[in-house]
Every structure is written in structure tokens, then in C-alpha cells.
Amino acid sequence: MxxxxxxxxxxxxxxxxxxxxxxxxxxxxxxxxxxxxxxxxxxxxxxxxxxxxxxxxxxxxxxxxxxxxxxxxxxxxxxxxxxxxxxxxxxxxxxxxxxxxxxxxxxxxxxxxxxxxxxxxxxxxxxRIEQRNKKQLLQLYNSFQKQRAVKSGKVRVSFVTGKPDSIVPLTSALTELGCQVSMISEDQLARQSFTLDDVDILFLVYSKIVHYYLKFVTSGKPKDWRGELVLLTPSNFPPDKKASLVENGVEDYIEYPYPPVEIFKLVMRRIQGKIPEGQSSSREGASASSSSL
Structure with missing residues (x-):
């Protein structure tokens, strides 16, 4: 030992x-x-x-x-x-x-x-769990790299958090994989001073502030926004709070410690459906005219 x-x-x-x-x-x-x-x-x-x-x-x-x-x-x-x-x-x-x-x-x-x-x-x-996760992550990473080779454009990922340092390993891994990563502070969330125009995946790190303003995010999404909104919750998240999140329009959630495999699956899904740069899309046209949250 x-x-x-x-x-x-x-x-x-x-x-x-x-x-x-x-x-x-x-x-x-x-x-x-x-x-x-x-x-x-x-x-x-x-x-x-x-x-x-x-x-x-x-x-x-x-x-x-x-x-x-x-x-x-x-x-x-x-x-x-x-x-x-x-x-x-x-x-x-x-x-x-x-x-x-x-x-x-x-x-x-x-x-x-x-x-x-x-x-x-x-x-x-x-x-055993760590070894299994590493194996799955390696397989997903290899698939990810193959997808990147045939798709142009970056997946744009934003995090809403009051503690950016707590998710550095996650943001670093996504950046290394070629994603465009940005941060949205809880203060910006409270002031509703950001848009989803250039966001493919929005991760919200759960907190009291995020919970309170969540309805403003879900109700303020651009009408033709095709991105995904995912909440990163603490582990053993209470069932009643999960039900409340669904009522507030949350499409998905991932519990701590935010398994990289689950995060990368979302990114893979976006890459597989990503529209190459230089081609027009109804989403891009709609995003250009959508208002701020």
C-alpha cells in the first residue's frame, strides 16, 4: 500500500x-x-x-x-x-x-x-471509478479531436459563477480542447448585463444568487437561441430543488464533481451539430437582432 x-x-x-x-x-x-x-x-x-x-x-x-x-x-x-x-x-x-x-x-x-x-x-x-472515468474520458477526447478535424468553428462556452477559481480545471480542459471559454459574473447576472448571442452552452454554477435570478435567464433567452443551458449543482442535490429548477426552465444539470465525461458529451453534441464558420444560419441572423437579457 x-x-x-x-x-x-x-x-x-x-x-x-x-x-x-x-x-x-x-x-x-x-x-x-x-x-x-x-x-x-x-x-x-x-x-x-x-x-x-x-x-x-x-x-x-x-x-x-x-x-x-x-x-x-x-x-x-x-x-x-x-x-x-x-x-x-x-x-x-x-x-x-x-x-x-x-x-x-x-x-x-x-x-x-x-x-x-x-x-x-x-x-x-x-x-476503479477513477480508472473507468479516465478510460471514458480518453475515448471521448479522441472522438472529440476527430470531430474537430472535420468541423470548423469553436464551441462557445460561458460560465456564470461567483468563484471562477473553483472551476479552473474544467475551464482549462475545455480551452485545451479548443472551446472558446468566457466568464459571466454573478453581478452581471443580477444586472442582466450579458447576452446569449455568442453562447452555445451556458453553464451556471449553482448558488443562492444563481437560483434567484435563474428565471430571468430562462425567460430572457433569445427566441431562436439553439444553445443549451446547464446548471452545475452541488452533490446530493435535493429532489425538491431539482423539481424547482425544471419549473424554472433548466434543461439539464450536472452534479459536483462535474464529471468531465458529462461535460464533454455536451460539447461533442454541439460540435456534431456545429455550423461551419462562413455559412449563414437562422440562429446567427436571429442572434444579431436579439436583445440583452
Whole structure:
């Protein structure tokens, strides 16, 4: 096991925490420790572990509280497996944990052979998902490049976001693939001081401001606009909010961590239907006379 694989253990029983640390380090893992959820959040401010092993019942911030905080406020940690340690795995506990997004449970007293097997299985699943995504992405990228070779013109992509730095990996990848990428600030959205005339795909990064002004975007689209409007949402987006988005005219949404495969599929669809530069189209004619949002 690579020593770069890091596990955060969160446990308020000092002796058990030390035992967990020792067992995991003997198995080749790098181990971080915290005595409760609040201390764990301090650790997570500087580190992104590969897996979190957390007691359910602790002072200051318990396991469910920590998991809820992470899933709600730290999307960068959504791909990190989260395993609960519990001395009372009641049916209600299991249901609560599953609803919060926990990946697995281990009961106390800890069976260390089962612990190591569970950790290895969780990390292995993440690795398989990453490998599958890379394979799909490579296939899509090759197809993308072939399409670019026979189609002229660039796919024009715009992002509405208040935090451009958070999507730099995505915008960089799209730029590298030949897309024309631009940014629209939330302030521009609020003032409705932009147009969709030169946009093929509009990605809106979900926020309270985006949600509030979404209806102005959907209702203000040029009548003959043939682009696509896609919302980039947090992970585990509530069903009631999804229903609200559909009512507001959102055509599609992609949940964090915004899988590149899903993003590139949209771009591929645009490329396949892209009208070569120099040829007129009803969309271009209509766009020239459409008004600002």
C-alpha cells in the first residue's frame, strides 16, 4: 500500500484512536488523527485524506454532524469515502447514516482484520471509478479531436459563477480542447448585463444568487437561441430543488464533481451539430437582432 494513501481517524477515545493509528500505519497508510468532529474540520482545512474513519458519538461535533458539515460545505471532499465507527448500530442509526451519505459502517469493538478489509475495499472502489472515468474520458477526447478535424468553428462556452477559481480545471480542459471559454459574473447576472448571442452552452454554477435570478435567464433567452443551458449543482442535490429548477426552465444539470465525461458529451453534441464558420444560419441572423437579457 502506498504510504501516500492518507486516512483521517476521528475518535474521542484516546486509546482506541492510538490503536487505530497503529494498525493502519502497520498496514502502510499515512494516518491523521482528531479527537472529535471540530478537531477533524481543523485538520481538513489543510489536508485532503483518501478516506475518513469516524466515530459516531463524540463531544463538540459527532460523526453525523461532521459528515453533514462536509457534504454541505466542502464539495472537494465529496469523493472521499466516509466510514462510521459505532458501538450501537441500530436500524435508525443505519438509516440516518445512509441518508447523510455515509459509505460504510464498522462496529465496536473493532475487528481490525475487517477494518483493513473495509478500508481496502473502499479505496479500491474509488480507484476503479477513477480508472473507468479516465478510460471514458480518453475515448471521448479522441472522438472529440476527430470531430474537430472535420468541423470548423469553436464551441462557445460561458460560465456564470461567483468563484471562477473553483472551476479552473474544467475551464482549462475545455480551452485545451479548443472551446472558446468566457466568464459571466454573478453581478452581471443580477444586472442582466450579458447576452446569449455568442453562447452555445451556458453553464451556471449553482448558488443562492444563481437560483434567484435563474428565471430571468430562462425567460430572457433569445427566441431562436439553439444553445443549451446547464446548471452545475452541488452533490446530493435535493429532489425538491431539482423539481424547482425544471419549473424554472433548466434543461439539464450536472452534479459536483462535474464529471468531465458529462461535460464533454455536451460539447461533442454541439460540435456534431456545429455550423461551419462562413455559412449563414437562422440562429446567427436571429442572434444579431436579439436583445440583452
Amino acid at each position: 502506498s504510504e501516500k494513501t492518507t486516512i483521517l481517524c476521528v475518535e474521542d477515545e484516546a486509546m482506541l484512536l492510538e490503536d487505530l493509528k497503529e494498525e493502519l500505519e502497520d498496514a502502510g497508510y499515512r494516518v491523521l488523527t482528531a479527537e472529535n468532529g471540530a478537531a477533524a474540520m481543523s485538520v481538513l482545512g489543510d489536508e485532503k485524506p483518501n478516506l475518513i474513519l469516524c466515530d459516531m458519538m463524540m463531544p463538540r461535533m459527532d460523526g453525523p454532524g461532521l459528515l453533514t458539515h462536509i457534504r454541505k460545505n466542502h464539495p472537494k471532499l465529496n469523493d472521499v469515502p466516509f466510514i462510521f465507527l459505532t458501538a450501537k448500530a441500530t436500524r435508525e442509526d443505519l438509516i440516518e447514516g445512509k441518508r447523510l451519505g455515509v459509505d460504510d459502517y464498522l462496529t465496536k469493538p473493532v475487528d481490525y482484520d475487517l477494518l483493513l478489509a473495509t478500508v481496502e475495499s473502499s479505496l479500491g472502489q474509488i480507484k
